[in-house]
Amino acid sequence: MRAPKLNTLMLIIVANHVIITSPVVSTNRVLLAIGLAGASLYSSRILDYYWSPEDLGLLTFIIVLLLLPAKQNICDPGWKYFRGHCYIRVEGLFNQPTAQAACNAEGAYLTEITDAEENQFILENILNTVSCSNIYDCTTWIGGNDKATNGVYIWETSGLPVTYTNWIPGNPNNEVIKDCMDIFYTGLWNDRPCTRQEGYICEKNL
CATH class of the missing domain: 3.10.100.10 (Mannose-Binding Protein A, subunit A)
Structure with a gap:
C-alpha cells in the first residue's frame, strides 16, 4: 500500500518551531526526531505502507536536522x-x-x-x-x-x-x-x- 503523501509544510513548521524554541539539542528535539522515525517505521512495517524516495529523503533530512547541534545564542552579541x-x-x-x-x-x-x-x-x-x-x-x-x-x-x-x-x-x-x-x-x-x-x-x- 502506498503511504499517504507527507504534509511537507506541516513537518517543516513543526521542526522549525522546536528548533527555534530549543536552541540547543534538547529533550523536545530528540523526542520529535524519535517520533518521526518511529512513525515511519510503524507505517512501513505494521501498516505495510510504501514510502516514496522523496518522502523518505525529507523525513531523514528533518530527523538529522533535529539532532544536529543548533546555534546556542541567537541573540545579538552580549545578549x-x-x-x-x-x-x-x-x-x-x-x-x-x-x-x-x-x-x-x-x-x-x-x-x-x-x-x-x-x-x-x-x-x-x-x-x-x-x-x-x-x-x-x-x-x-x-x-x-x-x-x-x-x-x-x-x-x-x-x-x-x-x-x-x-x-x-x-x-x-x-x-x-x-x-x-x-x-x-x-x-x-x-x-x-x-x-x-x-x-x-x-x-x-x-
Whole structure:
C-alpha cells in the first residue's frame, strides 16, 4: 500500500518551531526526531505502507536536522537567549526612568519576570558576575513598579499585574517613595525609590 503523501509544510513548521524554541539539542528535539522515525517505521512495517524516495529523503533530512547541534545564542552579541527572549545586564549608575528609556532605545524593556524558571535563568546567566559585600549595594533594575497604586505592582511595559514574585523577606514594605523594583544578585527582589542609581536588565522579544 502506498503511504499517504507527507504534509511537507506541516513537518517543516513543526521542526522549525522546536528548533527555534530549543536552541540547543534538547529533550523536545530528540523526542520529535524519535517520533518521526518511529512513525515511519510503524507505517512501513505494521501498516505495510510504501514510502516514496522523496518522502523518505525529507523525513531523514528533518530527523538529522533535529539532532544536529543548533546555534546556542541567537541573540545579538552580549545578549543571552531564553524562551524566545534576549537579555542583557548593563553595568553603571542609572535611575529607573533612564534605565527604561535606555532599554527602549535598544528595542527592549526592563525585564518582566513572570515565573520562577525565568528568575532562575536571570540569576544563573545575567546576575552571575555580580557580587558585593552588602547585597543592597549592587542591585539591578527590573521592570515592575507600583507608581499608580501603592502596593499594587504591575510590569511597566506590558501593563500586566505582577503575579509571580520573589521578594526578599520583609519587602515590599510599601513605603510611598519606593515605587520601583530591583533584583539582588541572589535572585531576590526589592522595592526602591525610582531615583536610585544602579545597573539594569533589558529584555527583548525575538
